[in-house]
Amino acid sequence: MTPSEWRDKLFQIKDAFLKDIGGVSPENLDALEIRYLGRKGELSILLRELKDFPIEERKSLGQDGNSIKTEMESLLAGKKSSLSPIKTQAASGGKTGIDVTLPGYPFLKGSIHPISFTVNKLAEVFMRLGFTIADGPHIEDDYHNFEALNIPQCHPSRDAQDTFYLAMKDSQANNLLLRTHTSPVQIRTMMKHKPPLRIISPGRVFRRDALDASHSFVFHQIEGFYVDRNVGMADLKWTMEAFIKELFGSDTRLRFRPSYFPFVEPGAEVDMTCVFCRGRGNRSAAVPNEKCPVCKGSGWLEMLGAGVIHPNVLKACSMDPVQWSGFAFGAGIERFAMLLFEIRDMRIFYENDLRILKQL
Amino acid sequence: MKILYSWLMDFVGAELEAEDAIRKLQKIGFKVEEAKKTGASFKGVVTGRILKIDRHPNADRLSLVEVDTGKNVFKVVCGAGNIAVGQKVPFAAEGAVLTTGMLKKAKIRGVESAGMICSGQELGVEEKSDGIMTLPEDTPLGIDALDLFPKQDWLMEFEILPNQAYCLSHMALAREICSFYGLPFKKPSPAFPDGACADFPINIEKPMSCPRYTGIALRNLRFAPTPQWMVDRLRFMGINPKNNILIDVSNYVLFELGQPTHCFDLDLLKGPAINVRSAGKGERIKTLDGEDLELSEKFLVIADTERPVALAGVIGGVETAVSESTKNILIESAYFNPLNIRKTSKETGIKTESSYRFERGTDPEITAAAGLRIVELIKQSVPQARIEAVIDNYPLKYRPAVIEVEPMKIKTILGADISDNDMLKSLRAVDLQEEPSEPWKLTVPSFRHDIENIWDVAEETGRFIGYDVIPAETGMKLMRVSPEPFFEISLKLKTELAGCGFSEVYNYDFVSNKDLKNCMLDEKTCIDVLNPVSSDYRYMRPSLMSGLLKALRYNLNRGQESVFIFEIGKIYLKENGSYSEEAFCAGVAHGVFPAEHFWRQGLNEEADFYHVKGIVMRIFETVGDLKFASGGNGFFAPEFCAEIADENSRIGRLGKIKDSIVSANDIKAKDVWYFEIPLKALIKDSHPGLSAGGGKVKPVSVFPRIWRDLSVVVGMEHKWLDVQKAVQGVHPVRNPPCPKGTAAAPPMAGLISNGAYLEKAELIDLYRGKNIPEGMKSLTIRLTFSSMERTLTDAEVDGYISNILDKLAGKFSARLRT
Numbered sequence A: 001m002t003p004s005e006w007r008d009k010l011f012q013i014k015d016a017f018l019k020d021i022g023g024v025s026p027e028n029l030d031a032l033e034i035r036y037l038g039r040k041g042e043l044s045i046l047l048r049e050l051k052d053f054p055i056e057e058r059k060s061l062g063q064d065g066n067s068i069k070t071e072m073e074s075l076l077a078g079k080k081s082s083l084s085p086i087k088t089q090a091a092s093g094g095k096t097g098i099d100v101t102l103p104g105y106p107f108l109k110g111s112i113h114p115i116s117f118t119v120n121k122l123a124e125v126f127m128r129l130g131f132t133i134a135d136g137p138h139i140e141d142d143y144h145n146f147e148a149l150n151i152p153q154c155h156p157s158r159d160a161q162d163t164f165y166l167a168m169k170d171s172q173a174n175n176l177l178l179r180t181h182t183s184p185v186q187i188r189t190m191m192k193h194k195p196p197l198r199i200i201s202p203g204r205v206f207r208r209d210a211l212d213a214s215h216s217f218v219f220h221q222i223e224g225f226y227v228d229r230n231v232g233m234a235d236l237k238w239t240m241e242a243f244i245k246e247l248f249g250s251d252t253r254l255r256f257r258p259s260y261f262p263f264v265e266p267g268a269e270v271d272m273t274c275v276f277c278r279g280r281g282n283r284s285a286a287v288p289n290e291k292c293p294v295c296k297g298s299g300w301l302e303m304l305g306a307g308v309i310h311p312n313v314l315k316a317c318s319m320d321p322v323q324w325s326g327f328a329f330g331a332g333i334e335r336f337a338m339l340l341f342e343i344r345d346m347r348i349f350y351e352n353d354l355r356i357l358k359q360l
Numbered sequence B: 001m002k003i004l005y006s007w008l009m010d011f012v013g014a015e016l017e018a019e020d021a022i023r024k025l026q027k028i029g030f031k032v033e034e035a036k037k038t039g040a041s042f043k044g045v046v047t048g049r050i051l052k053i054d055r056h057p058n059a060d061r062l063s064l065v066e067v068d069t070g071k072n073v074f075k076v077v078c079g080a081g082n083i084a085v086g087q088k089v090p091f092a093a094e095g096a097v098l099t100t101g102m103l104k105k106a107k108i109r110g111v112e113s114a115g116m117i118c119s120g121q122e123l124g125v126e127e128k129s130d131g132i133m134t135l136p137e138d139t140p141l142g143i144d145a146l147d148l149f150p151k152q153d154w155l156m157e158f159e160i161l162p163n164q165a166y167c168l169s170h171m172a173l174a175r176e177i178c179s180f181y182g183l184p185f186k187k188p189s190p191a192f193p194d195g196a197c198a199d200f201p202i203n204i205e206k207p208m209s210c211p212r213y214t215g216i217a218l219r220n221l222r223f224a225p226t227p228q229w230m231v232d233r234l235r236f237m238g239i240n241p242k243n244n245i246l247i248d249v250s251n252y253v254l255f256e257l258g259q260p261t262h263c264f265d266l267d268l269l270k271g272p273a274i275n276v277r278s279a280g281k282g283e284r285i286k287t288l289d290g291e292d293l294e295l296s297e298k299f300l301v302i303a304d305t306e307r308p309v310a311l312a313g314v315i316g317g318v319e320t321a322v323s324e325s326t327k328n329i330l331i332e333s334a335y336f337n338p339l340n341i342r343k344t345s346k347e348t349g350i351k352t353e354s355s356y357r358f359e360r361g362t363d364p365e366i367t368a369a370a371g372l373r374i375v376e377l378i379k380q381s382v383p384q385a386r387i388e389a390v391i392d393n394y395p396l397k398y399r400p401a402v403i404e405v406e407p408m409k410i411k412t413i414l415g416a417d418i419s420d421n422d423m424l425k426s427l428r429a430v431d432l433q434e435e436p437s438e439p440w441k442l443t444v445p446s447f448r449h450d451i452e453n454i455w456d457v458a459e460e461t462g463r464f465i466g467y468d469v470i471p472a473e474t475g476m477k478l479m480r481v482s483p484e485p486f487f488e489i490s491l492k493l494k495t496e497l498a499g500c501g502f503s504e505v506y507n508y509d510f511v512s513n514k515d516l517k518n519c520m521l522d523e524k525t526c527i528d529v530l531n532p533v534s535s536d537y538r539y540m541r542p543s544l545m546s547g548l549l550k551a552l553r554y555n556l557n558r559g560q561e562s563v564f565i566f567e568i569g570k571i572y573l574k575e576n577g578s579y580s581e582e583a584f585c586a587g588v589a590h591g592v593f594p595a596e597h598f599w600r601q602g603l604n605e606e607a608d609f610y611h612v613k614g615i616v617m618r619i620f621e622t623v624g625d626l627k628f629a630s631g632g633n634g635f636f637a638p639e640f641c642a643e644i645a646d647e648n649s650r651i652g653r654l655g656k657i658k659d660s661i662v663s664a665n666d667i668k669a670k671d672v673w674y675f676e677i678p679l680k681a682l683i684k685d686s687h688p689g690l691s692a693g694g695g696k697v698k699p700v701s702v703f704p705r706i707w708r709d710l711s712v713v714v715g716m717e718h719k720w721l722d723v724q725k726a727v728q729g730v731h732p733v734r735n736p737p738c739p740k741g742t743a744a745a746p747p748m749a750g751l752i753s754n755g756a757y758l759e760k761a762e763l764i765d766l767y768r769g770k771n772i773p774e775g776m777k778s779l780t781i782r783l784t785f786s787s788m789e790r791t792l793t794d795a796e797v798d799g800y801i802s803n804i805l806d807k808l809a810g811k812f813s814a815r816l817r818t
Ligand SMILES: [Zn+2]
Pocket: A274, A275, A276, A277, A278, A279, A280, A281, A282, A292, A293, A294, A295, A296, A297, A298, A299, A300
């Protein structure tokens, strides 16, 4: 194409455009715009061909092209405002400007389940403390779920653990069950890897509890442990404080009480000051006699079970309890989620009501 | 376990407020579930008699009452309806302290009242009262009304952890407080009677199952009711007293000392003799709770010379039970092997306060003391009772365990710098007697069978010094955190899917038979739960579909019109006797994108196959190259389903769930889209859970691209993917095929050089209908060419395109759309 051919073409396009825009109907306005000014439009294609001309030619032709383009655009805009009342007057302007209070176009919004959210949050805190995540199976055997954790066959604490058993055996003819806690991951990890180990394992656990506001037969726990030389209660206390304060604020206080779990010795229950009343025990300073509904007036919330790993557990994993020591802790994730999101009924987690889930 | 404060204090030789005792017990690891005040605690209330009742001049419902307290007569205003002249009543004068607070002089409707006649509620002895409290006719006038009611006390409810079994009594808990807080402990030491030397045959078949059996024959008894104080205490323990001292005393001693005992009617014991032995096959026993049990060798029984008379440590037999006519008894106080009792209790399903304690281990050293305590208490009600024989058969003497302790190890376990002195103090407190040696040798007392090793000792030290003394400090070194692929991939998928408008749901891992049927799943592939909570949760889920459909139904029924949900969870399958559990990601889409209602009509669309495919591609593309091919299986409408595959195999599927499945699940909607893919397929060794291509970035050209749109008409049967592949397969350096017989010189030779390439071939329009023949479709393909080395010319691109056209013509009989 020579420069003059190009210029002829330009004016042809302009003429055609002027002819078309005269009788255009509102519904065809967009099509008209696309035909001439869209990316594949006649004018756009022509302008792109400028690049094949030498630089001087390109300059002068380009000026013509752009002025015609501007002219076409303003003609089109004028036509639009006269023809398309809803779109232009309400939204795109006119003399009054656009209505900036109209809602923006919706973009899809989904949500992450509160338990997942909580797990991620806990994992994040622990990963910053150098804990690596480990995973374990839901279907377990008696050895990993009980025996190796110092819960022998006749131990009374097995009464308390109402276990789901499966109508199947594994290849070694062991009875299969659904894990009642995340602690088997301790065993599996310690059997496979050598210390030092710093592990957390969040996951689903199963107990034959009746469903109510604070019980479910499916729920979630997070397990954590650290095995190295000379690890003791002081390390546990430090870790728990770092974790809880990171999650609930640095003014949260912790309390350790002696307690019992078969797989730790000494064992402790870890309480923290109530997140709702900040440990006061009452609903508000203004009504000192009304008990705080979250901690039932005590000012404390039970959050975790913990302790120094029992020597029998280390032995079950072929570790010498004189050489190695460690701490372990476990907590219900629902409990954290309920506090973080002020959810009062555990059943909400499995109802899957989008009106609730979408709030997250 | 219930503990009464006053009973506890029977064993504490020092003042200790109830609240303080609770605090102290909590601190050393006892869990107080409830602590409530009981009994009366009012002040300044005396007994009086109503002398006279007049109408209140200004109020119909009120009366003017004169009350005589023996010394004075008071005029009071009273609103109760149940008053009558002559009644004995509790009267509170000005200054009295009631549950409502301190009583002040008051004018009621213009008349001065000098006190008040009290209701049980105001005195704090009844939960709720209807009118005033009336006292028995024979109540003396003017005495302190406090003497008429049980004294103020505290009833505490403790949760006893499995390792605290040595604390299952008032005495033991008191011992625990005393030793930890250095208070004097009043150890019960009933006197051993003189002259009780008669013999009584007690035979123990296997000392392992019954290391000690103390029997006391007590004669010259008669019926006596249980004293009121004992009745009160037993009631607080939740026991319904039988009001026969011979029956109630065993329970009393159980709660007091933690030692279960049993009283036989001596005259009903054949022999009389006691044989502790295994039951014979076919033997039977009628127990006190009315069961008739057939026994076997598994059971340990107490027998006389003829038959079993008790299930050892669990429950007595009815045939030798004491009654109102009992004259002589044999008191049993024994130590049984916990395993035997546990077995019997489990086998028979009989659980008693007695079996509860025996199976957790009792104190072998306390049997005689407990038996004598029984005697002591019976004698208080039946003074003429006479001990005939005290037989202590103790074949397997308790040998205390000795634990070697290195103080350094305890310091390590606790992480606290405790002085040796403090440590020794803590150990003496728990009665762990230390022998002077290096390392320390600790002797475990008979009631602390839970202490076995240095870790247990460390716990005692920790309890003694208090966990709050242990510093929160660590010498933990930095550790590298390695990623866990399933966690990482789940997190990524959740974030991405939420970004695409999907909400994450959580379902139970259990499904019912009906759930399986409704989704056309076969229960033969499912793992059964042996003891499900109900038949609704009988199987382990073999797919996430059923739960997602339930969640869909739940939300549709609650007015949601569009539901986009997903779940990441495990499914469980069995096959040929082996099982598997596998993590899946699955989702359901139904409704309108991006939103049901908004002010620009026409920008929202009903979700269809390509929406779901688009989402699946966007989410999973980042973790690997996925391919989609027609297929799928029975869950989907055959025309709207696809299999998802990676380089190696089919891994997932997506499509429209069959209408029959949708309606079987009680879902009114149509067009329910589903996808699922196992997480395993998304985890690559090379880049676990990372972006596609391992996070490598390709350079882009600095030269302009050239693009051309090409509209070709092909048969409907040709898939886009095949067309695209064909287009991409045309290589720029290859010359177009030369028609036969023409010159060999290729028209574009020399123009197409290395470096030019087809960057993209995108489908930008798909058209059927006017101007396109039946059975054909028009595909508009945008071809983008570029070169890393130079600006391409139109001519070479044209040549390239003609190559492409030739290829499409050859392969699909495609022709240019005109
Ligand atoms: Zn609170």
